[in-house]
Amino acid sequence: MSDTEKPIGVAVLGLGNVGREVVRIIEESAADLAARIGAPLELRGVAVRRVSGDRGVPVEMLTDNVEDLVSREDVDIVVELMGPVEPARKAILTALEHGKSVVTANKALLAQSTGELAQAAERAHVDLYFEAAVAGAIPVIRPLTQSLAGDTVLRVAGIVNGTTNYILSEMASTGADYASALADASALGYAEADPTADVEGYDAAAKAAILASIAFHTRVTADDVYREGITKVSPADFDAARALGCTIKLLAICERLTGDGQQRVSARVYPALVPM
DSSP: OOTTOOOEEEEEEOOSHHHHHHHHHHHHTHHHHHHHHSSOEEEEEEEOSSOOTTSSSOGGGEESOHHHHHTOTTOOEEEEOOOSHHHHHHHHHHHHHTTOEEEEOOHHHHHHHHHHHHHHHHHHTOOEEOGGGTTTTSOOHHIIIIITTTSOOOEEEEOOOHHHHHHHHHHHHHOOOHHHHHHHHHHTTOSOSSOHHHHTSHHHHHHHHHHHHHHHTSOOOGGGSEEOOSTTOOHHHHHHHHHTTEEEEEEEEEEEEEETTEEEEEEEEEEEEEEO
């Protein structure tokens, strides 16, 4: 790497737990990142709702003006960690329109607007990355979009929600009921204060919509996904599953179905029997 290599400017939108960790990695791993990338990464600014001096980031790096930050000429990459669909959607579109590549893990937004955002990135000749939106650190999105680009994908299935997987695993291994396993997950920090999105399958449905949209080159939203959570799963269900040599997992299953000379896409999330 040349000493005169132009730095890559990064803007971070949001300073929650993930945002703080991204900032920490950029700052503390600067030399390692520069060696891997071939150019130094430099933090240009962090967008927050409220600018104050108690955020763990120098106050001069903070701004509450998202549009100004993502349109700066010295910003090359925008990392969106704001959370809800809006204002994240507007921020990402603004960044793309200004020629910035974007990284996001916003499942709710992607489940609704993957096509719109991808088209905006294509028009601007920049990149939109969202690998972490599904399955965390497990590479799923890139294999679908690149490694399998020349193949016809017929089915994508898997466990895509860690909270429910922990709860069901506890029920299977200890005989605990749902309420006890959920309480254990909450005590360990695996479940949110309001676990509805996880235990009712909304999180998994959003991920299934993203996977189906990419795998089958069509628009699938979370509303198109059949969804059933795990709140009604009981110890008796596990007894019955074991008698069949199975256990119970919350699966996301996306399929390309053919019938009557037509093709359609099926996406569903539900507790399913899985052979042990």
